[in-house]
Structure formats: C-alpha cells, structure tokens
Amino acid sequence: MSTQVTEKPLATRLLRVIKMNLSNPWPTLITPWLILAVLLTTAFFFELWLTSIGATGVFFEPEQFLIIYLLVIANQVFLNQFPLALSYGVTRRDFYLGTVLSLTFVAFASTVGITLVSILRGANDLTDLLNAAGANFSALLASELLAVTLTALYFRFRNIGMVTFFVTTGTLMAGSPFVVTYLDLWDELERFAFSSSWEFARTVIGWSVIALMLLIGYGLIRRANPQLR
Amino acid sequence: MSKIIEVSNLSKNFGSLKALDKVSFAIEQDGIYGLVGRNGAGKTTLLEILTSQTIASEGEVTILGQHPFENSYVMSNIAFIKEAQRYPDNILPKVKDVLGAAALIFENWDQGFADQLLADFRLDLKRKVRKLSKGQTAALGVVIGLASRAPVTIFDEPYSGMDPVARQLFYDRLLADYAENPRTIIFSTHLVDEAADLLEHIIVLESGRVILDAATEDLRGQAAVIEGPMAKVMGAIEKLEVLELQEVGSFGRAFVNQISQSQSSKFVSEGLNVQPISLQQLIISKTKQNSNLEMESAK
Numbered sequence: 401m402s403t404q405v406t407e408k409p410l411a412t413r414l415l416r417v418i419k420m421n422l423s424n425p426w427p428t429l430i431t432p433w434l435i436l437a438v439l440l441t442t443a444f445f446f447e448l449w450l451t452s453i454g455a456t457g458v459f460f461e462p463e464q465f466l467i468i469y470l471l472v473i474a475n476q477v478f479l480n481q482f483p484l485a486l487s488y489g490v491t492r493r494d495f496y497l498g499t500v501l502s503l504t505f506v507a508f509a510s511t512v513g514i515t516l517v518s519i520l521r522g523a524n525d526l527t528d529l530l531n532a533a534g535a536n537f538s539a540l541l542a543s544e545l546l547a548v549t550l551t552a553l554y555f556r557f558r559n560i561g562m563v564t565f566f567v568t569t570g571t572l573m574a575g576s577p578f579v580v581t582y583l584d585l586w587d588e589l590e591r592f593a594f595s596s597s598w599e600f601a602r603t604v605i606g607w608s609v610i611a612l613m614l615l616i617g618y619g620l621i622r623r624a625n626p627q628l629r
Numbered sequence: 630m631s632k633i634i635e636v637s638n639l640s641k642n643f644g645s646l647k648a649l650d651k652v653s654f655a656i657e658q659d660g661i662y663g664l665v666g667r668n669g670a671g672k673t674t675l676l677e678i679l680t681s682q683t684i685a686s687e688g689e690v691t692i693l694g695q696h697p698f699e700n701s702y703v704m705s706n707i708a709f710i711k712e713a714q715r716y717p718d719n720i721l722p723k724v725k726d727v728l729g730a731a732a733l734i735f736e737n738w739d740q741g742f743a744d745q746l747l748a749d750f751r752l753d754l755k756r757k758v759r760k761l762s763k764g765q766t767a768a769l770g771v772v773i774g775l776a777s778r779a780p781v782t783i784f785d786e787p788y789s790g791m792d793p794v795a796r797q798l799f800y801d802r803l804l805a806d807y808a809e810n811p812r813t814i815i816f817s818t819h820l821v822d823e824a825a826d827l828l829e830h831i832i833v834l835e836s837g838r839v840i841l842d843a844a845t846e847d848l849r850g851q852a853a854v855i856e857g858p859m860a861k862v863m864g865a866i867e868k869l870e871v872l873e874l875q876e877v878g879s880f881g882r883a884f885v886n887q888i889s890q891s892q893s894s895k896f897v898s899e900g901l902n903v904q905p906i907s908l909q910q911l912i913i914s915k916t917k918q919n920s921n922l923e924m925e926s927a928k
Contacts, residue, residue: 404693404780405736407702420730424721480717486682487711488734489704489779622699625683628715 410494417490417498418505421477428477428506432469433513436462440517462517463536466510467543474503474547482555483626496621500548500614507540538606545610549617555624633658633781633813634679639688641674641837648674650837651688656813661803661827663845664817665912666834672817673712675834676785679815680709692781705736708779710770712786718759724769725754728776735777742806743776749798763790771799775806784816796820800827821909833912840919845908852911853888857881857901865896872914884914 422428443460450456478499485495515533523529553561580586592598634656641649649671656662666672677683679690681698690697697703721727724747732738747754750768752761761769767790774782788796804827807814818824821831831848833841841848852872855865862881866874869892873884884906893903906914 403737403778405702405705407705408736413701413705416733419733421720423729423733424726427720476717476719480715480720483715484717484721484730485734486680487709487714488731488777489680489707489709490734491681491699491701491704493699494701623684625677627677627682 413490413494414498414501417485417495418502420485421481421499421502422505428473428502429509432466432473432510435469436465436513436517439465462514463539466514467539470503470506470510470540471543471547473506474544475551477502478548478551479554479628482551482621483628486626492621492624493618496552496618500545500617503544503548504541507537507544510540511537534603538603538610542606542610542613545613545617549613549620552617552620552624555626556620631658632656633693635689635691636675636679637689639675639678639690640686641671641678641683642686647837649678649685652834652837652839653688654832654839654842656815656830658813659811660813660829661807662813662815663821663824663828663831664815664834665819665821665831666817667916670834671837672834673785674837676709676783676815676817680704680707680783682709706780707783708735708774708777708781709783710774710785710787712789713763714766714770716758716766716769718757722757722759723754724752724756724758724761727758727769728754728773731773731777735779737778737780739776739778742778743772746772746775746802749802750795764792764795767791768795768799775802778810778812780812782812782814784814786817786819788818788820796823800824803827821912822907825908831908831912833915835916835919836923838919841912841915848908848911850905851888852884852886852906852914853893854904854906854910855883855885855888855896855901856904861899861901865899865901872911872918884910886911886915 439460440462446460481499482495486492490498511533514536515529518529518532523532550562550565553565557564580589592601632655636655637653639649639652640647652671652675664672664675674683678685679692679697681700681704684698692703693706695703697707716727721730728743728747732740732743750765750772752765752768752772758766758769767788771784771787771791774784774787788799791799800823803814816824821828825845828845830844831841832839855862857865857880859876859879859881862874862883866883866885869883869888870886871883872886875882888903896903
C-alpha cells in the first residue's frame with residue numbers, strides 16, 4: 401500500500417491552505433496595487449491641478465478601492481478554492497481557518513501599503529497613522545469576512561440562502577428608520593454619534609461584527625456541500 | 630487483506646428521492662474497484678459521501694477504521710477527482726499552479742511521476758487551465774489523482790471527454806503505477822469492457838442499491854448468451870437464472886447467469902449457440918433484470 405499519511409499538526413495543515421490560497425500572489429497582492437498605482441497617479445495629477453487653482457483636498461483614498469476589491473477577491477478565493485481543497489482531502493475546518501488566515505494576511509499587507517501611501521502623501525503624525533491603520537485593517541478584514549460569510553451561506557443554502565439574506569437585510573435597512581422614528585430616538589442617536597464615546601463604540605461594534613461573521617461563517621461551512629453544479 | 634472502507638446501510642435522500650437506499654459493501658486495502666451503474670444510479674452521491682463532500686441521511690461509513698467526516702487523518706489519505714473537475718482559473722490560472730497546489734497538500738505527491746504524466750498526456754505546464762479542452766481538463770485530473778499517490782484514490786468518471794488513446798494511456802499508467810505502488814483505487818465508469826482488464830472488483834449500483842458486488846475474476850465466464858429457435862431456448866433455460874430474454878419471430882436469445890461447462894456443452898450439442906458474454910453485457914442484463922423485478926413488485 402502507498403505510505404499511509406499520518407495526521408499533521410493543525411499549524412502545518414493551515415499553512416498548506418494559506419500557501420495554496422496565496423501560491424499565485426497576483427490576484428490578491430499584486431493586481432490590486434497595479435490598479436491602485438494607476439488610480440493614485442491619476443489622483444496625484446488631479447490634486448496638483450486642484451492645488452494650482454487654489455483648491456485643496458484629497459481626491460482619492462486607496463482604502464475605498466481596496467475594500468471593494470478585497471470583498472470580490474475573498475469571494476473568488478472561497479468560492480473557487482473550497483471545492484478543490486475538499487477534493488484534495490482538506491477538511492472544511494482546516495480550509496475555513498486557513499482561508500481566514502490567508503485573507504487576514506492580505507488585509508494586513510494591504511493596510512501596510514495604504515499606510516505607506518499616506519506617508520508618501522505627507523502624513524507624518526504617528527498616532528494618526530496608527531489609528532488610520534487600525535481602522536483600515538478592520539474595514540478591509542470586515543469586507544473580506546462579509547464575502548466569506550456570504551459565500552459560506554451560498555454553499556450551505558444555495559439560492560434560498562442568498563435570497564433570504566438579501567430580503568432580510570433589505571427589510572432591516574428599510575425598516576430601521578421607521579423603528580427609530582417610531583421610538584423617537586433620532587436626537588439620542590445624533591448625540592451619541594457626536595459624543596466622545598462613539599469612537600470607542602465604533603471599534604467595539606466593528607470587531608464584534610468581525611467576530612460574529614467568523615463564527616457564522618464557520619457554522620455555515622461545517623455541513624456545506626462544496627459542489628458547484 | 631484488511632478492509633479499508635466499510636459502508637453499512639447507507640442512505641441519502643434528496644427530498645422524496647432516494648439517491649442511495651441502504652447500501653452496504655466493503656472495500657479491501659490495495660485493489661482497483663469499479664463502481665458501475667446507469668446515470669442517476671447513485672454513483673456520484675456514494676463517492677461524495679465517502680469523501681465527505683456530502684452528508685449521508687442514514688448509515689455509516691468508515692475509512693481506515695474511522696469516520697471520514699471532518700477527520701483530517703482520514704481525509705489526508707484521500708484524493709477525489711470528480712467528473713468535470715473545476716479548477717479555480719482566476720486563483721490558480723495555469724496548469725503548473727493547479728499542480729503546485731496539489732503538491733502542497735498531498736503528502737505522497739510524486740513530482741517526477743506528475744511530469745512524466747504531463748508529457749504522456751501532452752499537457753503544457755504553462756498552459757492556462759481555462760484554455761484546456763474538456764479532454765485535457767480530464768487528463769489534468771488524472772495526472773493529479775495518479776501523482777497524488779493517495780492511499781485511497783477515487784475517480785468519478787475520470788475520463789469524461791478523453792479520446793480513446795488518452796483513455797488507454799490512463800489505463801496503462803494506472804496499472805503500471807499500481808503494480809509499483811499498490812493502493813486502493815476506486816473509479817466510477819460506464820465503460821466496463823474497456824476497463825475490464827484493470828478492475829479487480831466491480832460494484833454495480835442501480836436505483837441507489839447495490840445489485841452486484843463481486844470480484845471481476847468470478848464474474849468472467851459466469852454468464853452466457855444462448856441463441857437458437859425460441860422453443861429450444863425456452864427448454865434450455867428452464868432451470869437457469871435468466872437475466873434477459875429476447876424474442877425475434879421464432880428466434881430466441883437468452884442471457885443467463887451461472888451456467889456450467891457441462892450445461893453449455895449439452896446445449897451446443899442440441900444445436901443451440903452458446904457464447905460467453907462480456908462484463909458490460911452481464912451488467913446491462915443484471916440491471917435490466919433488477920428493473921423488471923422492481924416493476925413487478927410495484928404492480
């Protein structure tokens with residue numbers, strides 16, 4: 401018999417999934433920065449022109465582009481690699497954790513890139529840079545995990561899951577202003593949004609949502625069928 | 630030999646459809662098994678459950694003595710190459726990327742063998758996966774499955790779209806490699822006669838049930854076709870297990886099972902034509918017999 405394979409430690413198994421996901425760095429790490437280079441160069445000349453006519457302002461923020469790009473690429477990685485990984489004998493748990501770690505690395509690398517761009521554009525206050533880096537990292541990670549959770553939902557419940565999610569989300573988004581109005585909470589919300597505790601609350605809520613998406617994604621993928629028919 | 634896979638009372642329902650109905654069988658370590666059946670017989674569903682792609686409704690599967698579902702020890706011993714396997718061409722765009730990913734995951738991966746197979750199947754490492762033809766994509770799956778040297782290698786209709794030359798190449802390479810590196814290989818196929826020399830054991834599924842589970846050697850020469858005048862044929866088959874009976878005017882043709890050499894000689898001396906039938910014909914007849922029995926019991 402071919403040599404029977406002994407079980408490898410979790411860290412080894414996860415590292416293999418990470419390498420599998422990032423073995424071709426073009427879609428996750430290189431292509432977005434090539435696109436960004438073009439966008440930033442355009443923005444640079446546009447901002448030069450703005451300055452020449454006496455106006456000031458930042459025309460383009462790279463994180464705005466990356467949040468959308470990484471949402472799409474996280475979906476592509478999960479959607480396409482999941483069936484192949486399971487065919488190669490990877491468990492759902494190992495694939496999920498390995499993919500989340502791969503995407504965390506991509507979000508981190510992208511945050512480093514955004515911070516470097518900010519420095520090149522003249523930002524030099526370390527506290528501001530670190531605060532911005534923290535906010536960018538959590539926003540990029542949240543974007544990727546949203547894609548992961550939605551893709552896991554698709555694998556678990558297919559079209560019914562997607563329709564249910566979007567109908568529920570749409571209803572909540574459309575219904576929440578009515579609830580706030582009905583409960584007469586607009587003034588309180590405004591006070592909270594401009595209070596000093598908002599920054600802290602935003603961070604707590606952001607990371608809670610990230611943790612929640614991680615758990616929901618795992619719960620969904622545990623019994624999902626990887627076949628794309 | 631010890632059992633490497635044991636399946637007991639396995640059922641899978643999709644709504645009211647019973648894709649698998651109390652399937653039980655065992656697979657010995659080191660052997661080439663053929664899983665045969667008509668379209669919709671439940672072959673792919675069975676293989677998907679064995680490889681934890683799908684969860685069974687009832688019953689039990691053990692591989693290497695353990696349940697495979699989310700079991701990293703069992704799963705790391707399995708390679709599953711599906712019919713029309715899709716490769717993530719936006720993440721792993723080239724043949725070399727797909728093979729690189731396989732090399733990362735499969736513990737027993739043999740790069741030298743993979744290179745040799747690529748040359749045999751005329752696959753270029755730099756070629757984009759999305760540019761491969763259906764047959765070439767199937768060949769890529771075959772390369773991965775064979776070079777993985779996984780102790781349990783499962784192919785689901787591996788040669789869909791491959792031309793006869795490529796299919797023969799697959800049989801030859803599989804057999805040669807199996808002789809040097811014995812392992813458990815299961816593949817589902819419709820082309821029984823073509824793969825007959827390769828298969829050590831055949832399991833036939835029909836309507837989600839196992840209707841035949843036997844060593845290929847035991848099946849060879851077991852069944853025969855008896856041809857001649859209908860009246861004589863009817864007389865000959867009286868005490869035999871008839872799989873299928875065809876009547877064209879006064880001419881009759883009966884496919885029978887478990888016919889002895891002496892019976893065969895006797896029928897020939899009576900002016901009947903007796904010929905052994907191929908594995909493929911035996912399976913077709915068995916399947917038809919099963920369908921007829923099902924229809925009768927439903928009445």
